[in-house]
Amino acid sequence: MNEKGADRLLALFADARLTPTQRRIAHALIQHAGAAAWLSAAEVADLAGVSQPSVTRFATALGLDGYPALRQLLREAAGPGVTETPGGKPNDVQHAVRHEAANLERLAGDLADAGRLAAAAAPLAGSRPLPVLGLRAAAPLAAYFGFFAAKVLPDVRVLDTGGTLLTDRLEQARAAGATAMLAIVLPRYPREALDALAEARALGLHTVVITDSPVSPAAEPAAHVLTARVGAGLVFDLHTAPMTLAMVLLQAICDAVPEETQRRLEEFESSAARRQVFVP
Template sequence: MNGDGARSVLDLFHGARLTPTQRRIAHCLVEHSGKAAYFSAAEVADLAGVSQPSVTRFAMALGYEGYPALRRRLRDLTGDDSAEVPAAGGNAMQLAVRAEAEHLARLHDQLARLDDVERAARLLNESRPLPVLGLRAAAPLAGYFGYFAAKVHPDVRVLDTGGTPLLDRLDQARAAGAGAMLAVVLPRYPRESLDAIAEAKRMGYAVVAITDSAVSPVADHTDVVLPAAVGTQLVFDLHTGPMAMAMVLLQAMCDAAPEPAQRRLEEFEATAARRHIFTA
């Protein structure tokens, strides 16, 4: 299904109060939006890692009599009554990479509307300092974003370790003038990340989140959600989509304040040349 179709499936869950298990089911249907209308309840349960009765309860929570009624609605949204397309051939590694390409294609369609990205960029540009939260699996991506963001933002603070010092660092950044925070929250959604976001909101932060789905657990507790699917076909998740989203966001930050960004980049290049930091 194209990006519009995926957004149509996502609209089914808009405003619904879903349990964590139901969020997993919703995420599964969005991720497999091109084929979801042809899945049985048992297949959805298997893909989402939940029980079959949970799929039935999920459909009823959305106001349908059961999963068959929800599946009919999904078919209406696809506008396609054809049989399911057989899976393309290839080994497990090729299929995992192909799935990543499909995720990026959906991200491409999603970025036809840049309202959320541009709003997020404005919030983060205006924050001095700028905390960037990323724990466990999200820590490398937070560091990656922070490394490049520091070249165009005067004070980036990467928060990639948990424990009580994490909240101390949020307090310190807020006292120094921080008004917004970027949070990278990826499956399996560390509880400490969610707790830190809740505490940041109580402190008065605006929170921008890069996460894997618009129905991830962080979605209801942030000001702007920038979803980008992760790959789940290998032993460990592939984060190609969230990394691309992080760089898109950083580009939007540069576009929103081009003169300061260019000036800081030129200053960095001059310093790098003087110190012989790079060989090429």
């Protein structure tokens, strides 16, 4: 996707007040911009699982003259395609990896506003305990974040399984003093994750969400939304940029409580040396 065109699309979608159905259309167009640029309104409707009139109303809700104008915008975003390299055209795997590199480059640009990251980190740094939600595809990212966050925060609770116990654990965290929650919500968005976000808000928790797009269904109920694109070039999604964003957020949490971070890291190193956790 052409970077300038992609930025234009994301800005257009993010600034509009979209209904849940229209958010589904926006997400489908972002995820499949290269193909959608050449589809009819009916084919886009099938792609998003909505009706054809919904696609037409979506285009007008964006302030465009109609679907043809939206399709032209998509074609501009799609760009001219991949050019040949000295070794010939990249294969599908190379293309997927290069797309991940582009996702990281875009993330680096988005992180230019350090104040926005610090604002999201501050409530997480002060929450005792800190619940970290990640279901299905996001569960490994939540576990990875939680593993390292536990080295600098005294009580990190990774919530990586759904069911009725999930609400129990949220209520227990709130009763124990939690004031904020980090949620990692990635495609395909689990209904249980969205329900847990709603429950967290009802409990009075300050919610920070890492997701893939400003039009993600997880973005609307969150106090702070941080986005990193998911790679869709292989059979299963690539989460390189979201994982990087999670660790950048953890760095910002450490920066928010530097003395506690240093003290707990020193305590861990002393304990690890005493127990001979690592091979010399």
